[in-house]
């Protein structure tokens with residue numbers, strides 16, 4: 719019955735990942751499939767997915783790339799990033815002035 723147990727686990731993770739994805743405004747089906755195929759990683763990805771979009775961002779002064787606020791180095795040009803005075807609002811909430 720090992721196969722049956724795997725199916726139960728995959729469906730459980732699939733449902734959990736799908737629900738998390740749906741709550742976060744993404745596709746239930748996509749996250750269901752991802753979480754069912756790679757149970758633990760898929761679910762974690764679904765949970766992490768939106769938090770990345772909710773991060774405050776700022777612009778690299780050298781190359782202009784939009785970086786995450788917590789990044790210490792620009793991932794494109796390698797410029798060291800000072801902690802900024804102002805941040806660009808999160809991608810998921812562009813109207814909020816922060």
Ligand SMILES: [Zn+2]
Pocket residue numbers: 778779780781782783792793794795796797
């Ligand atoms: Zn840069």
